[in-house]
Amino acid sequence: MAKNDNPKVQSGTMPREMGDDTFSPLVDLYETRDGTTVLAAELPGAKSESIDIRVEKGVLSIYADAGSEGPGPAYNTTYAGFSRGKYFRAFAVSDEIDRDRIEASFKDGVLTLTLPRAAAATTRKIEIKSE
Amino acid sequence: MAIFRFPGAFDPFNSFRYMQRELDRLFGKGMALAQQIGGGVYPPVNVYNGRDDMIVECEMSGVKREDIDISITGETLVIKGVKKAPTEDEVAYQRCERGSGDFSRTIVLPDRVDADKVDASLVNGLLTVRLPKSEAARPKQISVK
Secondary structure, eight states: OTTOSSOOOBTTBOOGGGOTTEEOOOEEEEEOTTSOEEEEEEOTTOOGGGOEEEEETTEEEEEEEOOSOOSOTTSEEEEESOOOOEEEEEEEOOTTBOGGGOEEEEETTEEEEEEOBOGGGSOOOOOOOOO | OOOOOBSTTOOTTHHHHHHHHHHHHHTOHHHHHHHHSSSSOOSOEEEEEOSSEEEEEEEOTTOOGGGEEEEEETTEEEEEEEEOOOOTTTSEEEEEOSOOEEEEEEEEOSSOBOGGGOEEEEETTEEEEEEEBOGGGSOOOOOOO
8 A cells, every 4th residue: 555554544535645546445344143343345346466454553444456457448438337446445443353363355346354352342240259 | 328438548427436436425325325226326337349349347246146147138238136245133234335135237238249159257246248249230341442
């Protein structure tokens, strides 16, 4: 990621300097029954080797590149409904997430991140010691 | 369907589409969802017209190959499918932007197609359909005597 050492979460938007061809991917965020948070981001056309996921100072950032090449100059564009480019989105990650155990997989253009709950965040029953 | 014709890579509407995406985000998930699923504009497509064939590209992340149904009648291409997502019973959603369910999109192609030679591939959520033009639609070289 070019010159973006300290991404800040600005209500989900992307840094202005990322330019016109950077899109904010659509995201589903849900919690499974065992308390694991799952983040699914749509990155259609992104190459898996271009995906860059970072956790830095409590900010989880996703970057991916879908390239810009179309079918080439031999083709005219008859109808354009989307354009290729880069994807970027950042999320604030709370201390309840175990940042060291975040796992990622990429399938069918969907990046799935599993964010397990930190051991400290699970409920702990505190016994009262009798005097 | 509106058809814009631009030569080559020139595309003056690029920034408008970008603006539309950003506005969809701004106005929240209700409007964005209506746009993306069930609203008639999902999935987004690009249509390219070449000399001997046409290419239709389609963004469909999270749709499995076996859930896509493509059919051609004359100059009309229909892409149907279903996008599956975990239900509210299985998981607790905190944010749901991607949408799910049945979708269908009808695309009127710029030329007639040789339907037997059409091939489609799905790579990283991007569907690419290559449609060779039928013999009658291809340009013919006429030599001057």
